[in-house]
Amino acid sequence: MREIEASKLIFIDELGLNLALLRLYARALIAQRDRGRKPQKRGRNISIIGAISLEKVVALVNI
Numbered sequence: 001m002r003e004i005e006a007s008k009l010i011f012i013d014e015l016g017l018n019l020a021l022l023r024l025y026a027r028a029l030i031a032q033r034d035r036g037r038k039p040q041k042r043g044r045n046i047s048i049i050g051a052i053s054l055e056k057v058v059a060l061v062n063i
Contacts, residue, residue, distance in 0.1 A: 016045060019045075046062060049063065
């Protein structure tokens with residue numbers, strides 16, 4: 001890896017998420033109940049793949 005210039009490296013990362021994300025736990029004041037809601041629909045799953053170099057974002061793809 002020492003022979004490769006850092007400016008020529010490209011890093012790729014992938015992530016996935018659901019559009020109906022919600023918190024599973026909450027906090028409330030003493031003697032008060034937290035009121036939360038659950039989404040009625042499951043939501044879509046999204047996958048995102050990105051590639052970056054030291055200078056810029058090279059590519060970003062939403063699948």
